[in-house]
Amino acid sequence: MQQQLSTLSSSPTRSLPLTGASNFRDLGGYTGHGGQPVKWRRLFRSDHLAALTPQDQALLAELGVARAVDFRGQAESAAHAYALPGVARHPLAIEPTVVQRALELQRAGRQLTAQDAVALMQETYRGFVHDNAPRFAALFRLLLASDAPTVFHCTAGKDRTGFAAALILLALGVPRDVVMHDYLLTNALYQRPPGMGSNAPEEVLRVLWRVQEEFLDAALHSVDSDFGGVQAYLVEVLGVDAAAQKELAGRYLQAV
Incomplete structure (x- = not known):
């Protein structure tokens, strides 16, 4: 195990081999402002951390992870609670809405289709921009x-976490096409838990448990059309002004 940890530390890899979290990965290496790369081993994104094995926890300790930002809603957090030695958990609850809206449609007699699911996901992402700022x-x-x-996560590490990762990378000057590439990596990594949402048609589940460009695009289009772009959104809505952005760059970009 120690040899594996040392290898990970000396040769950074984006996806980290955790047994209890399939979507744990590093935001390092992407090129930001001034051609400076995002520092490795500072910012991590993940699915939930409640199933980490002792070996997984040892890897997080080796990486120096000191904070976990948890975007899960109250019921999600209660159902899969965790406490990691040496890691301070910061709950920033964003309640899930897709399942609730899907159930409302079903109660109204509507058989959900993949197209319905895409529309629900896009509505959710617009909600991130407006309601969860x-x-x-x-x-x-x-x-x-x-x-x-720091690691930030939700349940699957794809939607709430995906939008958070996009905001961080955009604030650091990473181009949108690269941000989208990082976002879509979930489809290659995340392993859907068995039996989740088994009452819904498989075509719907494939939408709900994966990511599509249309989802993140819905959020970014809302940022552009409703707030005048990412820069204005960062400053006026999130309170990340020019001085704060300079501080972020100093902390999280590698000088070249």
Whole structure:
């Protein structure tokens, strides 16, 4: 195990081999402002951390992870609670809405289709931009308070976490096409838990448990059309002004 940890530390890899979390990965290496790469081993994104094995926890300790930002809603957190030695958990609850809306449609006699599911996901992502901005603002305050290695996550690490990762990378000057590439990596990594949502048609589940460009695009289009772009959204809505963005770059971009 020690040899594996040393190898990971000396030769950074984006996806980390955890047994209890399939979508745990590093945001390092992407090129940001001024051609400076995002520092490795500072910012991690993941699915939930309640199933980590002792070996997984040892790997997080080796990586120096000191903070976990948890975007899960109250019921999700209660159902899969965790406490990791040496890791401070910061709950920034964003309640899930897709399942609730899907159930409302079903109660109204509507048989859900994949197209319905895509529309629900897009509506959810627009909600991140408008309704959940305070949670993402709090995330940036944490990142500005300390550059201690941090993991942020929700349940699957794909939607709430995906939008948070996009905001961080965009704030650091990473181009949108690269941000989208990082977002879509979930489809290659995340392993859907068996039996989840088994009452819904498989075509619907394939939408709900994966990510599509249309989802993140819905959020970014809302940022552009409703707020005048990412820069204005960062400053006016999330409170990440020019000085804060400079501080972020100093903390999380590698000087070249």
